[in-house]
Amino acid sequence: MMSDKVLDYLRNHTVATLATSSKDDPWAAAVFYVNDGYTLYFLSEPDSRHCRNLAENPRIAVTIQEDYSDWLEIKGVQLEGVVSETSGVEEDRARKLYGRKFPVVGLLAQAPAAIVKALAKVRWYKIVPQRIYFIDNSAGLGQRREITLDCSEDDSKYGSQPQRT
Numbered sequence: 282m283m284s285d286k287v288l289d290y291l292r293n294h295t296v297a298t299l300a301t302s303s304k305d306d307p308w309a310a311a312v313f314y315v316n317d318g319y320t321l322y323f324l325s326e327p328d329s330r331h332c333r334n335l336a337e338n339p340r341i342a343v344t345i346q347e348d349y350s351d352w353l354e355i356k357g358v359q360l361e362g363v364v365s366e367t368s369g370v371e372e373d374r375a376r377k378l379y380g381r382k383f384p385v386v387g388l389l390a391q392a393p394a395a396i397v398k399a400l401a402k403v404r405w406y407k408i409v410p411q412r413i414y415f416i417d418n419s420a421g422l423g424q425r426r427e428i429t430l431d432c433s434e435d436d437s438k439y440g441s442q443p444q445r446t
Contacts, residue, residue: 287415287428290358291316291345295382297323300342301334308334314345314408315378319360319430321408322367322375324386324400332404339364341408346416355418359425362410372405 297314300307310331312323321343325332335341341364346357367375376386385392386400413428 283415283426283428286417287358287413288316288318290356290415291319291321294345294347296345297321298344299323299331300344301331301338302340303334303337306334313383315375315382317374317378319410319413319428321410322379322405323408324379324403324405326399326402327404332406335364335406343408343410353418353422355416357416358413359416360408360410360413362408362412364406364408367405367407371407375405375407 295313296311298309298311300309302308308330310325310329312325312331314321314323316322327333327336341362343360343362344357346355349355380386385396392400410430413430414425415428416425418424
């Protein structure tokens with residue numbers, strides 16, 4: 282099923298590139314992320330340029346991919362959605378998920394002092410996707426399928442027509 286393929290891809294990758302904007306000022310930044318289904322969580326310093334942009338404009342675009350040299354091997358996720366800061370129970374859940382994927386965050390008592398100091402300054406953010414595309418050139422050059430997020434969990438929820446990237 283396409284959903285398993287996409288979720289597996291998200292689970293097995295670690296870095297997302299965020300595209301943000303504020304007025305006419307676009308910016309891109311790479312962050313470590315963890316996913317809970319299609320929802321992504323990341324942490325960042327609120328004074329970073331991308332977080333300042335998100336405070337003004339919570340709309341975001343994200344890419345997750347490897348560095349490929351062969352065009353026919355390219356795979357990745359593109360999504361657009363909305364970011365919000367998390368707190369309370371949701372932040373606790375994000376911390377636990379993140380700690381499983383990135384043990385240095387989950388085991389702060391054993392983390393280097395620089396990591397502990399940096400983590401004291403961060404806030405937790407959630408990306409709720411509104412559109413997701415999965416690119417898989419191994420299925421044919423330019424294969425891009427949109428995942429429809431508001432249907433049942435079967436392959437009928439995924440766009441059946443390939444789209445050019």
